[in-house]
Amino acid sequence: MPKGLLLVDKPCGWTSFEVVSLLKRRFAKGEKVGHGGTLDPFATGLLPILFGREWTKKASSLLKGEKEYVFTMRFGVETDTCDLTGRVVKVCPVPEESQIRDALSSFTGRIRQEVPLFSAAKFRGKPLYCYARKGIAPTQKTRDVEINSLEFIEYLCPDATLRVRCSGGTYVRILARDLARNINSCAHLIALRRIKVSRWTVDEAHPLWSLLEGESLPLLEESLC
Template sequence: MEEPYGEVFLINKPLEWTSFDVVKKVRNALKIKKVGHAGTLDPLATGLLIVCAGKMTKQIDSFMGQEKEYTGTFELGSTTESFDLEQEVVPVADPSHLTESDVEKAISHFRGDILQIPPMHSAIKVGGKRVYEAARKGKVVQMEPRPVQVSVFELVKFENPTVHFRIVCSKGTYIRSLARDLGEALNVGAYMSSLCRTRIGGYKLSEAKELEPLIEEIKNRRNENL
């Protein structure tokens, strides 16, 4: 690549890939070291991942600070240690009595400026160490509530026990924590069963490319420049 090279890629992250897996794939295709992503998506999440290369890596923080939009599903009546499907599902309480009105009323408490406790299975550092490392060893780390903004928390559809949602939120918001908190508010437990990031600021998932075709495009372009 000619210097100073810089490019921003909008990628639809595949299911079960880590965000770093995607970065590594792009880095290997570009044959340059300076490649990074602007906001982690968990392996079981899909959707928009912004990957910056070359001089555009300087823009990562500005991308990360923009609001995010997600769609997905929560399952009521059970929970997991990580509040998603990475850990074993444990039944909590029968949610069959709940109505759409009950769920909507509970959701209303999690709109606007709220304090949120991040999940133990997250990359946040406490005392200089990633809390997920302690969680994997069975240790409990005291997590302090953090201010986040949830500008939209829409109940798209309720098919008991499945809650279909759309959420627009600030940087640092954990959708898994919203699942946990909603389950606790309804006294039945909940976990996140699917998640797709549909927007980061003004960048939309509809503009993103699938990973494998993009990698082929990068390789072909590089070969043409040799």
């Protein structure tokens, strides 16, 4: 049975659970398999997957470092999921590039975020998205996260692309929503790519299709210490 860490470049349209389940059925039936941080279905990029009980038990310590994302937010429209899969709930004027640049410093350091209703976070043992899909809105929790850097890349109105380095547990969808609200606009994510988790980068990851064509997995068998 495979044991170790696998770096997958998750394609758009797949849930993290679906990727884990597919690889488990193909390569590790009966083995403990888990992933190192959920990516939304529309998101792409680095998804660390751990094979073997010894590895899944160490997931939090192995992958506890910062995460890095590149994301594109579309100004002028807010959705209930804060991304392109949701229902439009608000339409607003779009900002000038200078307004976006000036707002970035307000979202670095330790900030407080709402946990989105459309998320895998648990409430009374069930993911919040189970309640949201039924129109039930439990009291929203908040959490403190660390934004180590927030970098402007480009603005092709109404779409702005940014890069963020942040602590685990950060919701980039909420970061984009709150940034837009801060400058009297609104926005939702149209693209999200995770490019780094702890010391591993997406350049080291394998496309899912290439893994399925192989007979074995290119696991990183590093020390668990």
